[in-house]
Amino acid sequence: MVEISYVQAIVIGILQGITELFPISSLGHSVLLPAWLGGDWAALVTQYGTDDSSQSPYLAFIVALHVATAIALLLFYWRDWVAIIRAWFTTIRTRSVTTSTERLAWLIVIATIPVGITGLVLEHSFRVLFAKPAAAAMFLTLNGVILLAGERLRRRSDARAAAETLDASASLAADHERRRAVVGGTRRSLDNLSYLEAAVIGAFQTFALLAGISRSGITMVGGLVRGLDHEDALKFSFLLATPVILAAGLFKIPTLAGPAGDGIHGQVIVGAIAAGLAAYASVRFLTRYFTTRTLTPFAIYCLVVGTASLIKFI
Secondary structure, three states, rough: OOOOOOOHHHHHHHHHHOOOOOOOOOOOOOHHHHHHHHHHHHHHHHOOOOOHHHHOHHHHHOOOOOHHHHHHHHHHHHHHHHHHHHHHHHHHOOOOOOOOOHHHHHHHHHHHHHHHHHHHHHHHHHHHHOOOOHHHHHHHHHHHHHHHHHHHHHHHHHHHHHHHHHHOOOOHHHHHHOOOOOOOOOOOOOHHHHHHHHHHHOOOOHHHHHHOOHHHHHHHHHHHHHEEOOHHHHHHHHHHHHHHHHHHHHHHHHHHHHHHHHOOOOHHHHHHHHHHHHHHHHHHHHHHHHOOOOHHHHHHHHHHHHHHHHHHHO
């Protein structure tokens, strides 16, 4: 069993903190980077794909990094989470949903159910089958295609909305239609996202169980397809990711107390600090970036790195 060094802990921690939130797949990079570097790094990937997760130091280490990333998201959005949790308890007490925050709380609950169930049932199988360099490269390439497709659908939707607004600009009815949020029409906000649509967007997260498919990227695409702008799609993606990442991490963190954690507790602490700091910096950057920019550069990156990795590992 190859022991994780402190250098590896820092490098992989920073990588995790960035790639978990950037739409380029943290799981894919946690498999591909060690495989590219070779030697002791490549041996880590073999441990990640082991049938017995309780015996894999690398898996236990990655779990700790996920918890650190979730904590960074909680710290960044702490005001939102205080309001959301308070609103959720209010709806339980009053048995009604009256405010936008109360509605957002239930959108998050509903959207989290699909990935929660799928993760419990299939996470182990997906990890063993697909946490290999060739598979991760294939899915990373597919992730680039998905991001490009999402942007194309968003642009087509915007073009249709602009045409409809121009054609109908002379009447009051047209003004009402211009302001009404509909799929394929004008931009929508989280306030008028339906519960069914939230479940669909949440279901997109299940594909992130495949190493190479980005959780934030595919969830953003789901939001864009349903008419959200990039800023709202990003925020909803991060709010959905926080309880999923945190719950999955806390569920498996006890493995660090077993054989998998022997001799790496220091590396886990150092890696988690690196991941948390990188994640916090990443979310600050991305919330500004997506006010004016798109997923296209990340799609190109995934296509280039994924294709190069396919050539190397197949």
